[in-house]
Amino acid sequence: MDEPALHYLDNNATTMPAPEVVEAMMPFFTERWGNASSMYEFGGRVHRDMEAARAKVGSLLGAGDPSEVVFTSCGSESDNHAIFGTVQALGPETTVITSKVEHPAVLQPCRALEERGHRVVFVGVHRDGTLDMDAYRGALSIPGPKLVTLMWANNETGVLFPIRECAELAKAAGAVFHTDATQAVGKVAEIDASAVPFDMLSFSGHKIHAPKGIGALYIRRGTPVRPFLLGGHQERSRRAGTENVPYIVGLGKACELAAAELRDGTLGRVAALRDRLQEGLLAIPETVVNGNRELRLPNTLNVSFPYIEGEAMLFHLGDAGICASSGSACTSGSLEPSHVLRAMDAPFTALHGSLRFSLSRYTTDADVDAVLEAMPGIVKTLRELSPFGRGEEPDDPGAAR
Amino acid sequence: MWDYSEKVLDHFHHPRNVGTIENPDGVGQVGALACGDALKLAFKLDEKKERIADVKFQTFGCASAIASSSALTEMIKGMTLDEASKVTNADIAKYLDGLPEQKMHCSVMGMEALEAAIANYRTGDTTVRELKDDPLVCTCFNVHESEIVEAVRINHLTTVEQVTNYTKAGGACGKCKGAIQAILDRELGKAPAPAAAAAPAAPVPFAELSPAKKVMAVEKVLEAEIRPALRLDGGDIELVDVQGARIQVRFLGHCAGCMAANLTKNGLVEKKLREALGDGALEVEAI
Numbered sequence: 001m002d003e004p005a006l007h008y009l010d011n012n013a014t015t016m017p018a019p020e021v022v023e024a025m026m027p028f029f030t031e032r033w034g035n036a037s038s039m040y041e042f043g044g045r046v047h048r049d050m051e052a053a054r055a056k057v058g059s060l061l062g063a064g065d066p067s068e069v070v071f072t073s074c075g076s077e078s079d080n081h082a083i084f085g086t087v088q089a090l091g092p093e094t095t096v097i098t099s100k101v102e103h104p105a106v107l108q109p110c111r112a113l114e115e116r117g118h119r120v121v122f123v124g125v126h127r128d129g130t131l132d133m134d135a136y137r138g139a140l141s142i143p144g145p146k147l148v149t150l151m152w153a154n155n156e157t158g159v160l161f162p163i164r165e166c167a168e169l170a171k172a173a174g175a176v177f178h179t180d181a182t183q184a185v186g187k188v189a190e191i192d193a194s195a196v197p198f199d200m201l202s203f204s205g206h207k208i209h210a211p212k213g214i215g216a217l218y219i220r221r222g223t224p225v226r227p228f229l230l231g232g233h234q235e236r237s238r239r240a241g242t243e244n245v246p247y248i249v250g251l252g253k254a255c256e257l258a259a260a261e262l263r264d265g266t267l268g269r270v271a272a273l274r275d276r277l278q279e280g281l282l283a284i285p286e287t288v289v290n291g292n293r294e295l296r297l298p299n300t301l302n303v304s305f306p307y308i309e310g311e312a313m314l315f316h317l318g319d320a321g322i323c324a325s326s327g328s329a330c331t332s333g334s335l336e337p338s339h340v341l342r343a344m345d346a347p348f349t350a351l352h353g354s355l356r357f358s359l360s361r362y363t364t365d366a367d368v369d370a371v372l373e374a375m376p377g378i379v380k381t382l383r384e385l386s387p388f389g390r391g392e393e394p395d396d397p398g399a400a401r
Numbered sequence: 402m403w404d405y406s407e408k409v410l411d412h413f414h415h416p417r418n419v420g421t422i423e424n425p426d427g428v429g430q431v432g433a434l435a436c437g438d439a440l441k442l443a444f445k446l447d448e449k450k451e452r453i454a455d456v457k458f459q460t461f462g463c464a465s466a467i468a469s470s471s472a473l474t475e476m477i478k479g480m481t482l483d484e485a486s487k488v489t490n491a492d493i494a495k496y497l498d499g500l501p502e503q504k505m506h507c508s509v510m511g512m513e514a515l516e517a518a519i520a521n522y523r524t525g526d527t528t529v530r531e532l533k534d535d536p537l538v539c540t541c542f543n544v545h546e547s548e549i550v551e552a553v554r555i556n557h558l559t560t561v562e563q564v565t566n567y568t569k570a571g572g573a574c575g576k577c578k579g580a581i582q583a584i585l586d587r588e589l590g591k592a593p594a595p596a597a598a599a600a601p602a603a604p605v606p607f608a609e610l611s612p613a614k615k616v617m618a619v620e621k622v623l624e625a626e627i628r629p630a631l632r633l634d635g636g637d638i639e640l641v642d643v644q645g646a647r648i649q650v651r652f653l654g655h656c657a658g659c660m661a662a663n664l665t666k667n668g669l670v671e672k673k674l675r676e677a678l679g680d681g682a683l684e685v686e687a688i
Contacts, residue, residue, distance in 0.1 A: 309437065311403075311463035315413065329437040330463035330504075335542070335565070335572030337437060345654065348435040352461075385419055385467060387441040387459035388434055 004321030007367040011207070012155050012183055012300060012358035013325055017250070018209035024253040025211075028246035036243045037234060050245050053252025060185070060255040061201060061218050062192035070217045070235045071248050075182040075204030076105035078217035081228035081239070082178040082200045083109040083149055087118065089224035090145040090176065095119045097139045097148045097175070099131060099161070100343040106149055106180050107339075123150075128292040129159035129344050137169065146175035152184035152191070152201075156327055156340040156356055157291030158300025160188070164196045171197050176223060182207055186258030187267060187297050199223040205247065209360070210254035214247035261361060270359050271298035273368050277357060278303070280372040284379050286389075288350055290341060299359040302327075304341075304350035307389030308382035313355060316381070320374040322367075327354040349388075405464060406498035412468035417475050420457040426450075429517025432510055436542055436569070438462030440470050442514040444477070444522075452481050458514075465504040472496045473511040486519050488512065489555045490567070505567045509552055538580050540629040541573035546584060553588045561585065574629060607680040608646060615643045622677040623650075627670055638670065641688060648674060648685050 008016065034043040036050050051066065058066035072078045083106065087094045098110050100122045114120040121139040124132045131150070140146070148170045152163050163179050170177040178200040181191060185203040190196065200223060205214040219225060219238065232240035261267060278301050281287050290302040305313065310326025317324055327338030329352060336342075337351040346354075357371065383389060405413075425443035432439030439461045447454040456478055460470040473493050477485045490508035494500045500508055520526060535545045552558060552567040561581045565571045571578045610618060620640055631637055637653040650670065671685040 307434070307461060309462050309466075312413070312467060315464045319414075328463070335437070335569050352434070352437045385416060385459060386461040387430065387439060388461050 004319070005366075005370075007320070007322045007370040009357040009359060009363065009367060009371065010323045010325050011360040011363075012158075012356065014206045014212060015209045015360050016362055017206075017211050018254060018257055020257060021210055021250045021253045025246045025250040028249055032245075036245055046245050050243055050248050053248045056252040056255045056259075057216055058218075060191075060259045062194040063218060064194060065221065067236065068193070068218055068221060070219055070238045071243060071251070072215040072217055072239060073213055073244070074215040075103075075180070075202050075207075076215075077228070078202030078204070078215045079103070079105040079149070079178075079180050080109050081217055082202060082219075082225065083113070083147065085225040085228050086147045086176050086178065086200070086223075087113055088226040090147065092117070094145045094147055095121065095139075095142050097121045097123065097136070097142075097146060097150075099123045099125065099150055101125055101129065101154055101156075101340045102149070102151050103155055103180060103182065106151065110149070125159075125343050127345050129154060129157045129290070129340070130292055130295060131161045131166070133162075133165075136166065140169055140173040140175060146170075146173065147178065148175045149178040149180065152179050152181040152188060153297045153300075154291070154340060155183045156338055157302045157344075158183070158297035158358075159291040160184070160295045160297065163198065164190065167196055167198045176200075176225075178202070183297060183300075186255075186261065187299060189262050193218060193220065200225065205251040205254060208254045208258050210251045211247055214244060214251045216251065266361050267298045270361065270363065273363055273365065274299060274301050274357075274359050277301055277359075277368045277371060280368070281375060284376055290344065290346060290350065290354060299363075301357045301359075302354060303357075304346070304354045305379050306347075306349035306353055307386045308379065309352050310354055312382055313353070313378055316378040317355075317371075317374060320370060322371055322374060324358075324371075325356045327356065328352045403465070403501050403504065405468075405501070408472075408496075408498045409465055409468040409500065412471040412497065413464040416460075416467055416471040418457050418471065418478075419459065421459065422455060422457050427518040427520075427522030429514045429519070429521055431513045431517055432462070433543075434461065438466045438507065438510060440466070440510050440514040442470070442473070442511075442518045444518055446482075446522075452479055453477055453485060462507065462510075463504075465500050466507040466510065468497055469493050469500070469507040469511045470514075473515060477515065482519055482522070485515060488515060490552070491555055502563070503566050505556070506569045509548075509567055513548070537626070538584070539568075539570035539572075539577045540626060542569040543630065544568050544570035549581060549584050550588060553585065559585065559589065576629075607678045607683065612643065616640065618678055619643060619648055619674065622674055623670075626673045626677060630669060631665070646680065646682050646684060648683060649688055650685060651688055 032046050034046045036043060036047040054066040054069050057069045063069060096110055096113055096118055098106060110120050123135045123139055126132060150161050150166055153160050167177045177198050179198050180202045182204045185191060186208040199220045201218040203216055206212040227238050229240045234240055234243055281303050286306050288304050290304055310328030311330035314326055327341050329335050329337045341351050341354060422443040422445050426446045428443045430441040441459045444453050444456040456474045458470040458474050460467050476496055490512040493508040493511050535547045538544055538546050538549055549564055549568055549570055556567055558564055561571060561578050564581050571581050623638060627638060639651050639653060641649040641651050666685055666687050675681050675683050
């Protein structure tokens with residue numbers, strides 16, 4: 001059997017490295033492989049290339065000075081650095097305020113701090129995935145030093161938090177404000193350090209067509225945050241370790257491309273494709289969209305098909321060459337379904353049958369067509385197999401075994 | 402991505418014996434939508450009522466749940482009920498050339514549905530097991546001690562993680578991991594059976610408690626034994642009042658207005674409160 005054409009719709013998991021990015025990186029493996037910290041010109045040149053990349057990253061984020069950008073190995077490292085580094089600087093009395101729907105790279109450090117005795121507030125979300133602002137304001141009224149860490153866009157649903165308002169409220173309450181913008185950078189034009197008063201911002205290269213293994217942490221000048229990785233003077237002593245110059249150059253190029261994309265209408269085209277996919281899938285009976293449809297990334301669609309299970313759908317989609325992901329328990333590596341959908345109080349008929357499609361600049365009409373062609377049959381097949389959803393009996397009398 | 406055998410993929414892509422049977426001799430259903438997988442198995446015996454002449458299944462679940470169900474139906478067709486009742490989850494996994502360790506619970510679900518269907522034929526009972534003296538260990542996935550003991554014995558399990566992979570017990574909040582370890586210790590001969598433990602001092606009967614103590618006692622049971630199960634379905638419960646032996650509660654979240662709330666009230670809330678508080682006369686009223 002021939003392999004079907006690949007239809008990659010899992011760009012919130014990772015993205016294809018842009019050809020321009022790969023091209024920009026190549027010389028730094030073959031010719032310009034010097035150490036950026038060395039004193040001779042062979043290293044010095046590399047240092048200048050690295051600083052040019054830093055300027056591109058800083059420009060995309062609206063940084064006042066490129067030196068506010070610290071290169072890291074990934075988004076998770078950036079989050080850990082921001083959270084542990086700030087709490088260390090602010091002291092043992094620090095309260096941490098976050099949300100229930102953060103990425104594990106934020107949730108788990110917060111839980112670790114809770115175990116160490118810190119007060120941690122996990123603010124909830126409404127049924128449409130938007131932040132409970134009343135609860136957030138309430139948390140900010142807790143006295144003493146505070147760190148707020150909130151995601152800009154949710155990786156599973158694409159729902160946006162009002163980070164400008166959240167950051168302004170945090171600053172008014174004297175809190176340090178960090179945002180995990182891993183899914184938002186390059187997709188949200190409002191990200192601008194000169195206009196939104198976040199103190200720190202994390203993101204990752206491989207979500208914006210740079211390779212895996214490179215991330216960045218924006219640290220506004222004057223923010224109280226200790227280094228996370230010790231052992232060298234690199235990155236102005238904020239992050240030890242010989243700089244990963246080829247990847248840093250790749251990240252710079254990816255940010256340059258992303259900045260152009262925010263202006264040239266690419267995101268509008270992506271949103272139109274996503275909306276067409278959404279409309280087509282909603283034609284399948286009982287399909288529900290998870291999360292607010294307006295306050296959402298242009299590339300993300302999270303839908304549930306009740307009475308059937310996510311992994312089974314993904315296997316069938318895989319046969320059609322389609323790559324997507326699911327919030328079902330069987331795909332999460334644990335036995336529990338998505339913490340995001342549960343925090344949104346999604347009905348359990350929807351929890352195990354959720355699929356996430358996430359698009360990119362490389363997504364085509366053919367990709368959307370492939371899903372719309374395959375999905376109705378997959379849902380029908382699996383519903384025929386399922387004992388639920390026939391309306392013949394009380395759907396599910398509790399967790400009776 | 403899971404590393405499934407060719408046989409698992411074959412049974413997933415081409416499931417055998419899907420559907421229902423008219424006037425079946427036995428039906429068994431295990432699992433639930435909330436748990437992420439469920440299996441309904443029905444069989445019909447031949448005219449002499451000796452062998453399984455036809456068997457059908459419906460499964461809600463992942464690829465390996467579907468494959469395990471399909472495989473099971475192929476295995477038991479033509480068997481006598483005595484032969485079928487000896488089929489274990491290990492046999493199902495073996496038939497499929499193995500399942501990933503984390504997916505073994507799918508094969509256990511098959512075995513339990515078969516047990517339930519055979520019990521249904523023999524006793525007419527629709528409940529899966531005789532649950533008397535069978536403590537609920539995992540409230541998140543509703544797993545009883547006897548199920549864990551059975552999985553441990555059949556599959557020679559030695560760790561809590563294995564028990565979770567085979568039964569799901571301990572796979573959500575994790576609070577029952579200590580209890581699972583205790584069962585393992587007992588099964589592996591490292592600890593005495595619980596019967597040997599000293600019986601707790603006789604508690605003050607519920608009816609004789611002060612109103613405040615009654616509220617505290619009820620709240621404790623709600624929190625430990627009932628809310629975790631409801632929360633899994635996005636529901637919750639609050640205590641409104643206690644008047645004598647009458648406990649007023651209010652269902653919240655998804656439980657409020659849920660079609661199954663009355664079932665939950667009688668089958669879970671009232672049963673649990675009566676058991677835990679040792680008072681069979683307790684009545685629960687949902688308002």
